[in-house]
Amino acid sequence: MNELELKYGCNPNQKPSRIFMENGADLPIEVLNGKPGYINFLDAFNSWQLVSELKAATGLPAAASFKHVSPAGAAVATELSDTLKKIYFVDDLELSPIASAYAKARGADRMSSYGDWAALSDVCDKETALILKREVSDGIIAPGYTDEALEILKSKRRGTYNIVKIDPNYVPAAIEHKQVYGITFEQGRNSLKIDEELLKNFPTDNKTFTDEAKRDLIIALITLKYTQSNSVCYAKDGQAIGVGAGQQSRIHCTRLAGNKADIWYLRQNPKVMALPFKEDIRRPDRDNTIDVYISDDYEDVLADGIWEQFFTEKPEPLTREEKKEWLKTFSGVSLGSDAFFPFGDNIERAHRSGVEFIAQPGGSIRDDNVIEVCNKYNIAMAFTGIRLFHH
Structure with missing residues (x-):
C-alpha cells in the first residue's frame, strides 16, 4: 500500500487529505487499529525519528511523548527511583526497560503530555501497554507489539486507539x-x-x-x-x-x-508527594491540582475552598520561600x-x-x-x- 486516505488535514475543513509515497513504493507503516489523522502522523513520524536516533546514540531503549509536532518529553531506559515512580504514577506497576523509558518521557511534563502521541524504539510490551491504557493518549508508533500489548491497547478508547507499526529498516530519501x-x-x-x-x-x-x-x-x-x-x-x-x-x-x-x-x-518535594488526595481523583485532575499547588496562586485557591474537591484534608501550602529553598x-x-x-x-x-x-x-x-x-x-x-x- 503506497497511499492512505485520511479523514481531513490539520483542520476538518482541509479536505481531501492523505499520506502517500511519491515513488510508488509501499508506505513503511501499518495501521493496526484506529484511524490516525494528519497531525497524528506528523507526530508519529517525527517522534519515531527521535526515538530511533536516541536508541542508536545511547544503545538504550528510548521513548517519546509528542504533542503538536514537538516532544513534551523524551527519555532512555534507566532505573527509576521510588520518588520518580511515584510522581509518574507507576509505583504500582512492573516496569520493563521500554516501559521505564515511556514512564519518564510521559512524566517529564505530564500537563503537556495529556492526549499525547507515544513513540517507542523497541517492541511495545505488556508493561508499556498497561501504562498507556490508563493515560489519556491519542496513539502510538513502535516497530512491533507483543500479542498481550496489542490486546490491551486495542481495548483503549472503546476500541478506537490509534496503533501504528513502522518498519524499523525503512530509510527515507536523502x-x-x-x-x-x-x-x-x-x-x-x-x-x-x-x-x-x-x-x-x-x-x-x-x-x-x-x-x-x-x-x-x-x-x-x-x-x-x-x-x-x-x-x-x-x-x-x-x-x-x-x-x-x-x-x-x-x-x-x-x-x-x-x-x-x-x-x-x-513535584518531588516531600510536601507535594504527601498531598492527601481523595482516592477517586483521576490522574489528570491530580496533575492539574499539583500544578496549581506548586503555583504562587495556591493560597488564593485555598481561601476559595476549592481544596475540598480534591483532598481529604486541607493541605499546608508550599510557600514561595520553601520553593526557593528546594x-x-x-x-x-x-x-x-x-x-x-x-x-x-x-x-x-x-x-x-x-x-x-x-x-x-x-x-x-x-x-x-x-x-x-x-x-x-x-x-x-x-x-x-x-x-x-x-x-
Missing part, C-alpha cells in the same frame, strides 16, 4: 520536499549524527562533562532536532525534563523550559540549545534551574558574555558548531 502556499520547498534531509564527538570544544574554564552529562546532552540535542524552533531542552537522569519549543526569543525558550524543569523538580538543591542538569545563545541572560536563567552542563552551537557576537557568565557559575559549556532548527 532529499525531502514540502509545500507552502502552493510552492514546493526542497532540502537535504537532516541526517546529522549526534554523538559525543560534538562535545569536545570547550570555551569555558570548566572543561569537564561527566558521563551522565554527556548522555543527557545527547538526549537534549536529539530531542531538539525534532522540536519546533526556537527551542531549548533541559535534561537530567536520562530524560528531558523541560522543553521550550517554538518561541521567537531564545530567552523565552530558556524560561519556558526552565519553568517546566522547576515543576518537574518541585530549588536551591536542584543540580546536575544539562541544557541543549538548537542555536546559539545571544546573551548571558539565558545562562543566568539556566543556572537557577540547576544547569551545570551546556551544549550549544556557539557563534554569537556575544559569545564572550555567554562564556563569562558560564565561568561565573563554573558551568562547563561545549560549542557543538551545529544548528538544529526544525520547521
Whole structure:
C-alpha cells in the first residue's frame, strides 16, 4: 500500500487529505487499529525519528511523548527511583526497560503530555501497554507489539486507539520536499549524527562533562532536532525534563523550559508527594491540582475552598520561600540549545534551574558574555558548531 486516505488535514475543513509515497513504493507503516489523522502522523513520524536516533546514540531503549509536532518529553531506559515512580504514577506497576523509558518521557511534563502521541524504539510490551491504557493518549508508533500489548491497547478508547507499526529498516530519501502556499520547498534531509564527538570544544574554564552529562546532552540535542524552533531542552537522569519549543526569543525558550524543569523538580518535594488526595481523583485532575499547588496562586485557591474537591484534608501550602529553598538543591542538569545563545541572560536563567552542563552551537557576537557568565557559575559549556532548527 503506497497511499492512505485520511479523514481531513490539520483542520476538518482541509479536505481531501492523505499520506502517500511519491515513488510508488509501499508506505513503511501499518495501521493496526484506529484511524490516525494528519497531525497524528506528523507526530508519529517525527517522534519515531527521535526515538530511533536516541536508541542508536545511547544503545538504550528510548521513548517519546509528542504533542503538536514537538516532544513534551523524551527519555532512555534507566532505573527509576521510588520518588520518580511515584510522581509518574507507576509505583504500582512492573516496569520493563521500554516501559521505564515511556514512564519518564510521559512524566517529564505530564500537563503537556495529556492526549499525547507515544513513540517507542523497541517492541511495545505488556508493561508499556498497561501504562498507556490508563493515560489519556491519542496513539502510538513502535516497530512491533507483543500479542498481550496489542490486546490491551486495542481495548483503549472503546476500541478506537490509534496503533501504528513502522518498519524499523525503512530509510527515507536523502532529499525531502514540502509545500507552502502552493510552492514546493526542497532540502537535504537532516541526517546529522549526534554523538559525543560534538562535545569536545570547550570555551569555558570548566572543561569537564561527566558521563551522565554527556548522555543527557545527547538526549537534549536529539530531542531538539525534532522540536519546533526556537527551542531549548533541559535534561537530567536520562530524560528531558523541560522543553521550550517554538518561541521567537531564545530567552523565552530558556524560561519556558526552565519553568517546566522547576515543576518537574518541585513535584518531588516531600510536601507535594504527601498531598492527601481523595482516592477517586483521576490522574489528570491530580496533575492539574499539583500544578496549581506548586503555583504562587495556591493560597488564593485555598481561601476559595476549592481544596475540598480534591483532598481529604486541607493541605499546608508550599510557600514561595520553601520553593526557593528546594530549588536551591536542584543540580546536575544539562541544557541543549538548537542555536546559539545571544546573551548571558539565558545562562543566568539556566543556572537557577540547576544547569551545570551546556551544549550549544556557539557563534554569537556575544559569545564572550555567554562564556563569562558560564565561568561565573563554573558551568562547563561545549560549542557543538551545529544548528538544529526544525520547521
